[in-house]
Amino acid sequence: MTDAPGVRAPRSKWFPLVWVIPVALVLMVAVVLVARGLRQTPEIQSFLVDYPGTTPLPDGAPIGFPAWVGWQHFLNSFFLLFVFRTAWQLRSKKRPNAFWTRDNTRGLKTKGAPVRIGLPTWLHLTVDALWVLNGIVFYVLLFTTGQWMRLVPLNWDVIPNAVSAGIQYVSLVWPTENGWVNYNSLQLITYFITVFVAGPLALLTGLRIAPGLAAQTKRFDRVFPRKVAVTIHVGVFFWFIGFTIVHVALVFATGALRNLNHMYAANTGESWTGAIVFGISLVVMAAAWFALKPSVLIWIAEKSGTVRRMPGS
Numbered sequence: 001m002t003d004a005p006g007v008r009a010p011r012s013k014w015f016p017l018v019w020v021i022p023v024a025l026v027l028m029v030a031v032v033l034v035a036r037g038l039r040q041t042p043e044i045q046s047f048l049v050d051y052p053g054t055t056p057l058p059d060g061a062p063i064g065f066p067a068w069v070g071w072q073h074f075l076n077s078f079f080l081l082f083v084f085r086t087a088w089q090l091r092s093k094k095r096p097n098a099f100w101t102r103d104n105t106r107g108l109k110t111k112g113a114p115v116r117i118g119l120p121t122w123l124h125l126t127v128d129a130l131w132v133l134n135g136i137v138f139y140v141l142l143f144t145t146g147q148w149m150r151l152v153p154l155n156w157d158v159i160p161n162a163v164s165a166g167i168q169y170v171s172l173v174w175p176t177e178n179g180w181v182n183y184n185s186l187q188l189i190t191y192f193i194t195v196f197v198a199g200p201l202a203l204l205t206g207l208r209i210a211p212g213l214a215a216q217t218k219r220f221d222r223v224f225p226r227k228v229a230v231t232i233h234v235g236v237f238f239w240f241i242g243f244t245i246v247h248v249a250l251v252f253a254t255g256a257l258r259n260l261n262h263m264y265a266a267n268t269g270e271s272w273t274g275a276i277v278f279g280i281s282l283v284v285m286a287a288a289w290f291a292l293k294p295s296v297l298i299w300i301a302e303k304s305g306t307v308r309r310m311p312g313s
Helices: 020-038 042-050 067-092 119-144 158-170 185-209 226-253 256-264 273-291 294-301
Strands: 098-102 305-309
Touching (some): 042 158, 067 226, 067 273, 158 185, 226 256, 256 273, 294 305
Antiparallel strands (some): 098 305
16 A cells, blocks of 8 residues: 555654664774774873772771672662662553552651552652662661772772773773772772762652652752752663663673672672572562562552552553
8 A cells, every 4th residue: 555645654653763773783883993992002001001990998998798798789689670660660651550548547647638649659669768778778887897998989090090991891801800809990980879879869859759748848949849850860760770781781791600709699709609699689589570460569558558449450
């Protein structure tokens, strides 16, 4: 069947997506080739010698990872998985199949009537609360054990060393640092931003736009408009998504067994212990993903409030 004269056939909404992967691959190859070419120049070679990609830790900094880092890593991954899942559901703006209203007769009582929210929003806020609680425990352990020195930049040399580490990564000649002892400077800056900037921003902006709280914080609109909070909150969401993808990719690309032992087994060997623990954690997360069906979520939500199902759900 031919189109009528003067009428253009509608372009498929998927047309632009067809080019995303090939264009991305071409750009990646071009960046790698440019980086490898730069590494051949005397100026860059001298720069890499002067700034190898790491800065020394202060005296007394801990070496290695205590056991609590392993279970903190799992809990953080577990909660973030469902933060991502519920955030994506909220961005889809689909009408919820059920709504939850907090029980105001027990526990946390407020003067005003509780706000009715969709079940995905309830789950997002619930998982957020657990993630924040886990983060508080992480901060306490971080600063009481001295592990903070591995995550906080302590001198300005970290900037050129981060550039050096970036050149090494992009040219596919990985930095030769030992993460058990010290992160390279690019890792250090990235982890610092994630732990001490992105995390608190997610909490702050989340409180600013949360149902019920948003109306009570309208007086801050002049200095911190809600639209700005939403933009920052979404930006932080994509930061965590990007960080997770790159982090997982580099864990497997730069020595999977050793890195997984650092993260999950508190040792720096080449055994399969960390990989096994990591595999078990994936099974637990997958089981939770499929177990949290709407009927299960409704049953849990009813423990703290009233759930109303929508017709046809």
